[in-house]
Amino acid sequence: METLFETKDLTIAFGGHIAVDHVTISVSANQFKSIIGPNGAGKTTFFNLLSGQLSPTEGEIFFRGENITKLSSTERTRKGIGRSFQITNVFPNLTVLENVRLAVQSQAGIRYQILSHFKKYKDLEAKALEWLEMVMLEDKQETLAINLAHGEKRKLEIAMLLALNTEVLLLDEPTAGMSLEEVPAILDVIRRIKEKGDRTILLIEHKMDMILDLSDSIMVLFNGRLLADGTPEEIMQNETVQSAYLGGIHS
Amino acid sequence: SNSEQTESEGNEGTEGTTETEEAPKEPIKIGLLASQTGGLEAYGEQTLRGFELGLEYATDGTMEVAGRKIEYIVEDTETKPEVAVQKATKLLEEDEVDFLVGSSSSGDTLAVLPLAEEYEKIMIVEPAVADSITGSEFNPFIFRTARNSSQDAVAGAAAIAGEGVKIATFAPDYSFGWDGVAAFKEAAEKLGAEIIHEEYAPADATDFTSNIQKIIDAKPDYLFVVWAGANSPWNQIADMKVQEKGIKISTGAPDIAALATMEPLIGMEGFTVYYHDLPQNDMNAWLVEEHKKRFNGDVPDLFTPGGMTAAIAIVEALKKTEGDADADTLIETMEGMSFDTPKGTMTFRPEDHQALQALYAIKLEKKDGVPYPVPVLIRELSPEETAPPIRN
Amino acid sequence: MDVFFNLTLNGLATGMLIFLLAAGLTLIFGLMDVLNFAHGGLFAWGAYSGTWLYATTGSFIIGILGAVVTGLILGLITERVIIKPVYGNHVQQILITLGLMLVLSELLKVVWGPNQLSATAPDFLKGSFELGGIIIIKYRLFIIAVGFLVFVTVQYVLKNTKIGLVVRAGVMNKEMVQALGINIKKVFMLVFMVGSGMAALGGVLLGPYSGVIHAEMGMEFAILAFIVVVIGGMGSFPGSILAAILVGLSGSFMAYYVPDLALAANMLLMAVVLIFRPQGLFGWKG
Amino acid sequence: MNDSRSMMILFTQVFIFAIFAMSYDLLLGFTGIVSFGHAMFFGIGAYAVGIFMKQFEPTLPYFLLAVVITILITAIVSYVVGLLTLRLKSHFYAMLTLAFASLFLVLAEKWRTLTHGNDGFTFRTPELFRDRLDFYLICLVSMIVVFLLLNRFTNSPLGKVLQAIRENEQRTESLGYSVIQYKIIASVVSGVLAGFAGILYSVSLRFVNTSVFTMDITLDALLMTIIGGVGTLIGAIIGAGLIEFAHHWLTELAKVHWIFERWIIFFGIIYILVVMFFPRGIVGTVRNIKMKSKKRVIEKSEQQKAAG
Amino acid sequence: MSIQLKLEDVETYIGQFHILQGISLEVRKGEVTVLLGRNGAGKTTTLRTIMGLNPSTKGTITFNNEEIQSLPTYSVAQKGIGYVPEDQGIFSELTVEENLKVAMKNESDRTKERLDYILNLFPDLKKFWKKPGGLLSGGQKQMLSIARAYVNDNELLLIDEPSKGLAPIVVEKVMESIIEMKDKTTIVLVEQNFMMASTIGDQFYIIDDGQTVQNGAMEVLKEDDEMRRKYLGIA
């Protein structure tokens, strides 16, 4: 299988605290990989390094063989690495539709257009609506994002990522706080994307059933270090994972 | 075109006939620009009071000259050039004034000067002090009854400069200060003095001790201070023991409110534009008397006689033209015109229309019953003596 | 060497004076994050009321206390009427406090007239003495002492009570602080009052420093206070005092050694500090 | 007729400040950047014209040259200032712009051969601007053109990204927009337009002095924008009108009744009342009310549907 | 068992939106009452209304036989009600220590004891004692938020989705801690993790469209597949 991206000795330290510690992985195209690990293990930080929110103190990141370590998050998004955020991160005083439309607009490469009036971009809006329907948020399209309930914000977050239509999707606890009823629906969306087979997905989650259900492979971070990387079965057998992460519930 | 309009309107009632005594004449209108709000509002108030009294005095209370009534309209410039221009335009366009008088700040006045020329109306500048008003920015419609920076400087120099005297200057770091020092330097050097140090400080500074330190280091005989504005250095000059180090201080005495802050400088010799008991003449006596009567016992202040002078200059000129307010006629009349003022006789110099006037060499003294140091006359500096160079 | 000492001492004193002016703003702007453009109005009211009280009663202490009380009262009214509706909204704060500033400084003229007033120190603080070539101005020593005292007191209170924390927490998340059982409105009101009282104290102490007070002094010194709070790092008292002393010293030394730049001294200092430390001297990172 | 002449001058002033305030709104309302130094661009324009008209000839070619120079300088300065948004956040950025504007003020004060310091200087303008009616029309047209341009600009895809930056800078970046470039674009457009307003201002006065670089000028823009309603453009125009006219009427009243002699108090009270009754500025609040009543109508009809 | 908290027909508007349209519930002392419902149903708003953060417009809220619906938030909190908000409400520029310090009502030995207990429960917090709250990981923030509500002796705790973002082993610990303190502290819990909700819950209420539509003992819900499917979308 073709390797889509890889990290070499990826490391970041905040002051004295090493949050990600020499992590070397490679992810092949169209794979579904999950990342698990205790709170504070460095999962989100690892995403931040991949998406360019943070730059590493050491190590490199390659995307399709190209070294992208020095690229900004903007450039990485344009290259095809999109992400969602663990802490809801939307445009609070814009409507739900406008939020998604901004993502669609970026995806369409309409960035510095001044002359053509925005209203002409009906199809952008139509596309944005499609994404909203996909996450079951279409009836909230005129609501300001700040007024959404928590779970609704999570859905918006996902819609914005999907609208970017990037080849790589980095999903940071997409369903945290989402209701029991809707988790399956969102999982469905993710599954469908996976099944189309043209996306590479990295997922951070603490919901083990979901991870086991979706993942081709799982990597485990512990104190910033890569503890294990393997198939779901292998990982579930891992002693440390059992005792220090899952605890009694899954044993 | 505007003056045509005024005339045709003025002639409406008497169309076809030559002017006769009985025909009711249009009033003379004067537009007064002054700061009535903001930092300079005290100056504005002085000018206004003086002007009102001046009109009364000059017309013997009739408020008429050559058969024409005199009206005046006051506008507040707020010490902002753009407001000054707006208000001046309003006076010229809407009220169709025949004269402008003003204003309290040099900046406002400079902004208005071109309007006088554009509308061909006489503007009496009072009490703005910038040299450039009758210098580089001069136009023939401008007459100034106020003294200018150079006159101040000449007076200041006359009070202290002499052969071999070493002088340091201290002034705020903006046009007013630079102008004042430059003019002083010229005048003082003419008298044989030497300017050994020029010190400037931001006008709004809190701490002047560094500047004073440098002046002390320069060891002059005199320190000549050009200062205006509320934030004054007098306290710190006293605290730094400048006088104890054998450096005599000199400056222009300001208005009464500011004199109150000059307690530490008692004994200082300098000059002033006006203090109410300095000029000894009937008109000044009248001014002091009337002013007290009208403004519950207050005496006229630094710029009150200036306002009065501006009024008198207008009335005197109109008397001479028999009520004709045409600018060209007025210019011809006023150039070289001498007239009496609370400060004695003044003369509009023909070249730059600056009124030559007396200033006063004074000493600050403590007087019983007066809550501020009082300027006491050393000698009157004659108009000829204080005549500034012509620079237009 | 004498010159150096003179410049240092006077710069330090001026710095302390500026600190006194900025201390109230460090609370109101730095800690509470209220862009209070009317702060200068409080200086001026402190200065006028204090100077007037001193002149009428003959007691400098009464003057100072009177100024502080005036500041507290004005602070109370201001907080209740003007600031309370606009917490957390900088745009509205700018407009409403600028309005208040106009009202405050014009009212001064209604009460005390448009003229500047002279302000003097009491006799025991008047004048100066020389100590081996160094001129020491008594009032400046007094200012240094008061400044130091204010700094120590405030620092002690902030370090030994939760109040500073509560205010900062309240600015970040007002609801949560209340959900923790704290009446944040009352805390804000008290802190605002104290800040206003300190502004008035700065104002009344400024009077004898320059010898005059005038209605326009407010805006002039308010900008200086804002500079100090920002380059010190928002809400940090050690930052404010350091920044104030830097402003004082740079003013003093620049006026002596590079007089051409003295006019720009404060702004240059601020530009340099901010370009090299974008969060201010004692600002938190991030 | 005469009365309207005087009004005309007032309106000219309104138009000029409306342009200035709109340029400020682009920063404050649309991009979320607070600047305390906007006067620097205004001043650059004002002085460029003044100096050219004074030092050379008051002719149209020189005027145009002054315009070009203004555009160049304001563009360069606003580019640099815009770059600094990268480093400095909120208050710190605002204060830095204040420092820059103050340095321009000092420069104007000190470079006396050119500027005559704070006394300033008068100059003649090209023939075209001498008639006040013509100039009034020029300013009116300029304001309309600037409004239309900015309206188009802010409603363009680019403008939408600016609003996104105002809302959440970091998120905008991760959507694939290069935030700093947008901020610089906004800064430059705003700076150049402010410079243009400065040009018109000094032409209207035929005089320029250091007051064009002062904090007061920035505050004017700030107040007008906020009173009208930030992020609305039209609000900046209404704000400019309101402030200029309130000012005009209050000073007139001062002559009529002594109560208004301290008219500045009433001026201050107006600001306070605007915040209390129009918390989002006049346009913002009115729009809000309209939107609410529209929603209510929709809700009602929905309820009726549900009931029916 | 006595009823500690009671809501009767509570309605709440946010702006002009009618969010709560009739919430009635009874919370018994020493029990864990779980609020369930889909996204946007009004669970969070219910907790916020109890806290006085979104004041009710109708109905009564009684806590220990005292009506509290018109009290300001801080008074409600002072009555002994602790709150863990859904968005964690961390003071991001304050350190972990300072976050806890703001929350502490006093510095008694009892508080210190509780602090020890908390730091034992969440060792991460001890590790990052001096770190600004905003820099913590998502789960660590959640721990801090819970910890803030735990430092005081509260009679009632309102906890909004505590398990969100926590590693399974930590969820377990939180569950244990809740069970442990049940006898002293009554708990109202909003929780999407049904495993957790059903394990520790005694009573349940289902909220739908701003109304309480079902309630009963947790045991009942566990058995009733139909009800779960209808309101919670799970079987």
Ligand SMILES: Nc1ncnc2c1ncn2[C@@H]1O[C@H](COP(=O)(O)OP(=O)(O)OP(=O)(O)O)[C@@H](O)[C@H]1O
């Ligand atoms: N900007 C930062 N500065 C300092 N420390 C940080 C920063 N970001 C993260 N950390 C620290 O790095 C560690 C890893 O954090 P990270 O957010 O990656 O954890 P995580 O694995 O995503 O945890 P969780 O499951 O709780 O979300 C944590 O201890 C956190 O406090």
Ligand SMILES: Nc1ncnc2c1ncn2[C@@H]1O[C@H](COP(=O)(O)OP(=O)(O)OP(=O)(O)O)[C@@H](O)[C@H]1O
């Ligand atoms: N400030 C607000 N303005 C307008 N509507 C709001 C506001 N806050 C919440 N809402 C709406 O109120 C409804 C209930 O919100 P609430 O947060 O109580 O739901 P919830 O049950 O907690 O949902 P979740 O499980 O997603 O957290 C939602 O539809 C939400 O959109």
Ligand SMILES: [Mg+2]
């Ligand atoms: Mg995380």
Ligand SMILES: [Mg+2]
């Ligand atoms: Mg919720």
